[in-house]
Amino acid sequence: MKFQQYIPFYRRNLTLALPIVLSQIGQVTVSLADNMMVGHVGTTELAAASFANSVFMIGMVFGMGVTMGLTPLVGRAFGQNELHKAIQWLKNGIITHLIAALLLTFLMFSIYFFLPFMGQPEMVLHLAQPYYLLLCSSYLPFMLFFTLKQFFEGIGNTKIAMQITLTANVINILVNYLLIFGKFGLPEMGLMGAGIGTLTSRIFMPLLFVYFIFRNNRYRRYFVFAHHQKVFKKNIQALLRLGIPIGFQLIVEVAAFGIGAVMMGWLGEIPLAAHQIALGLATLTYMVSLGVSQANTIRVSHQMGEKDYLSLKRAVYASTHLVLTFMSLAALLFILARKWLPYMFTTDAEVIQVASGLLIIAAIFQLFDGLQVIMQSTLRGMADVTKPMFIAFIAYLFIGIPTSYVFAFLFDVGPQGIWLGYLVGLGTAGMLFYYRFKLLLRSIS
Numbered sequence: 001m002k003f004q005q006y007i008p009f010y011r012r013n014l015t016l017a018l019p020i021v022l023s024q025i026g027q028v029t030v031s032l033a034d035n036m037m038v039g040h041v042g043t044t045e046l047a048a049a050s051f052a053n054s055v056f057m058i059g060m061v062f063g064m065g066v067t068m069g070l071t072p073l074v075g076r077a078f079g080q081n082e083l084h085k086a087i088q089w090l091k092n093g094i095i096t097h098l099i100a101a102l103l104l105t106f107l108m109f110s111i112y113f114f115l116p117f118m119g120q121p122e123m124v125l126h127l128a129q130p131y132y133l134l135l136c137s138s139y140l141p142f143m144l145f146f147t148l149k150q151f152f153e154g155i156g157n158t159k160i161a162m163q164i165t166l167t168a169n170v171i172n173i174l175v176n177y178l179l180i181f182g183k184f185g186l187p188e189m190g191l192m193g194a195g196i197g198t199l200t201s202r203i204f205m206p207l208l209f210v211y212f213i214f215r216n217n218r219y220r221r222y223f224v225f226a227h228h229q230k231v232f233k234k235n236i237q238a239l240l241r242l243g244i245p246i247g248f249q250l251i252v253e254v255a256a257f258g259i260g261a262v263m264m265g266w267l268g269e270i271p272l273a274a275h276q277i278a279l280g281l282a283t284l285t286y287m288v289s290l291g292v293s294q295a296n297t298i299r300v301s302h303q304m305g306e307k308d309y310l311s312l313k314r315a316v317y318a319s320t321h322l323v324l325t326f327m328s329l330a331a332l333l334f335i336l337a338r339k340w341l342p343y344m345f346t347t348d349a350e351v352i353q354v355a356s357g358l359l360i361i362a363a364i365f366q367l368f369d370g371l372q373v374i375m376q377s378t379l380r381g382m383a384d385v386t387k388p389m390f391i392a393f394i395a396y397l398f399i400g401i402p403t404s405y406v407f408a409f410l411f412d413v414g415p416q417g418i419w420l421g422y423l424v425g426l427g428t429a430g431m432l433f434y435y436r437f438k439l440l441l442r443s444i445s
Contacts, residue, residue, distance in 0.1 A: 400425020
């Protein structure tokens with residue numbers, strides 16, 4: 001296909017993706033700001049934040065995945081011009097996800113009692129435990145926000161979630177600054193101040209969504225109509241049939257990084273702090289790819305509803321081009337600036353040295369990370385989630401994590417060995433997801 005034929009698809013994808021990208025960048029910018037502020041309090045505090053966030057993220061992304069089952073269902077109904085079906089999915093989604101959020105919140109609080117058995121340094125554990133409880137307290141409002149976000153993205157509106165996320169980010173950074181460092185007479189709380197900032201901003205997120213909905217007559221009508229819809233067992237089953245495998249797809253990738261963080265803690269607090277810095281920078285670039293991929297899911301679900309498979313194929317390849325181009329530029333930046341970027345987070349020379357080594361590997365796996373997130377989002381938009389879930393298990397847990405352990409501890413490569421496992425896992429996932437997409441495309445076109 002000639003390059004000119006892709007141009008309309010680049011434009012459409014970017015129009016949808018830009019608000020999501022800004023939202024994702026805003027979200028991770030807050031995380032980076034947290035790390036910068038906490039890192040300047042102390043290396044132990046930064047290591048504690050890394051440990052607590054790595055454990056919490058496993059449950060958090062699973063919940064996000066459960067809500068993501070709503071988007072392709074709403075998107076397909078919207079693509080077929082059946083708005084009443086989309087609204088019916090909204091009602092069933094809210095009920096399903098509220099119950100799931102309550103169960104998952106209880107589970108996340110239960111994991112608190114297992115933190116002491118994860119082999120972390122005593123001072124790191126002492127700081128991480130209360131911070132982890134604050135993160136768990138933010139789980140329910142965050143899940144409610146994501147349910148509303150998935151519905152609006154399913155009908156093609158990506159701007160509201162962006163505006164809310166950016167507003168919540170400002171709240172988060174402000175509260176962090178005030179409480180981490182004890183400004184304007186407030187207590188100096190260090191890491192706990194960062195936890196309170198996160199909790200405060202996540203409580204505001206669903207409240208701001210409600211505010212936006214009731215300010216707009218069109219959106220308010222959606223929810224009035226949804227109120228009168230019935231809850232159907234078959235709809236709940238369909239939501240869970242899509243959402244749970246998506247949750248597991250996400251959880252195994254995050255679990256791989258979480259297990260890597262635990263192994264990094266076995267090497268000491270300096271490698272763990274360096275891991276948090278390098279991972280924070282890699283996450284920033286990944287969020288751009290994730291934003292494009294979420295827009296790709298919307299485009300694919302709409303094209304599936306319209307049964308326009310040629311446009312589906314072009315939209316997917318356009319998204320792939322955009323992501324791989326961006327990730328290539330990010331990789332170049334990581335390599336060239338690897339000795340300077342860590343200075344934003346710490347002045348500890350040992351931490352900076354380890355982090356700069358990790359950034360070299362991060363530069364390489366950027367490309368594979370971009371490929372796997374686009375292909376995964378494509379399969380999600382096509383409502384193909386079960387086999388990709390097994391692919392994720394194989395790539396991340398059965399290939400990536402063992403590779404990390406072998407390089408880090410058996411071959412004595414150290415912190416870089418753990419990240420080499422990430423590279424192998426992401427590369428395997430990207431290639432297998434792409435192969436799965438090609439098979440599906442041949443079967444429907």
